[in-house]
Amino acid sequence: MIKSVVSKEYQELQKQIVALQEKWKLQLDPESIRPNLDQAAMEAGVPAAALTAINFDISLFLQWIDEVNTTLINKNPELEPKLSNIHSLLNEETAIRWIEEAFSLNHVFFIHFAQEHGIEEWIPQFLAETALRPYLQLIAEKVQSEIHRAIPGAGCPVCGEPVRVAVLEEEGKKVMHCPRCLYHWHAKRLECGHCGNENHETIQFISIEGDATSQIQVCDECSGYIKIIDTRQYITKPSAALLDLKSIHLDFVAQEHGYNAVGEKKETN
Ligand SMILES: [Zn+2]
């Protein structure tokens, strides 16, 4: 959505949405998800969610879209005319398409959809992604004990989202957390999650003034960064989605230093 404007209101809205997603996930029948973790495909970096048969409950999906709309309108009544016709655009076929395109992060599809129906560009993908996440989170829960590592460059092993947040646990163990599907996995302390670089000379850590629990790990091989948050002193551990949101100041610092949320392979001449 309006990612550059991280106002208190935006954080509040995100918290409400995270709470909705937690509630929605409980409405899903765990049997509606059947992962088929093909080892060769996983080794090639195919995310587990792409190897999972999902029996989508379309009426539930539509109901969730309505709930997000209501939440958005409660926060910002000006959105009402922009959101009021969404429901009428979504028949079963469109809803399935939304789910598929949200899963593959097909930005172009949603931009076209918005243009075609005269709605603001951010709306369709935001709604679809919001209502897709409970499925991704349920898949992550199901396969949590079956996948033990990530393929560098392939993003989250469950949903394919680029790696973003790591948490330091007991003894300084580094655990990557996916803010999208909430899957988590162990990673080497000195390893770039984007390109797999383990060279201590080209991996550096940027600390943040006045924030002793956060660091940014940057990689000069791929110019990627991840945020590392030491939650050992935290009394309650926030979910990865909230950690990501609360640490958005780290994204600004990393990007000011010329690093990117997604690593890039360097051209070799
Ligand atoms: Zn994920």
Ligand SMILES: [Zn+2]
């Ligand atoms: Zn790297």
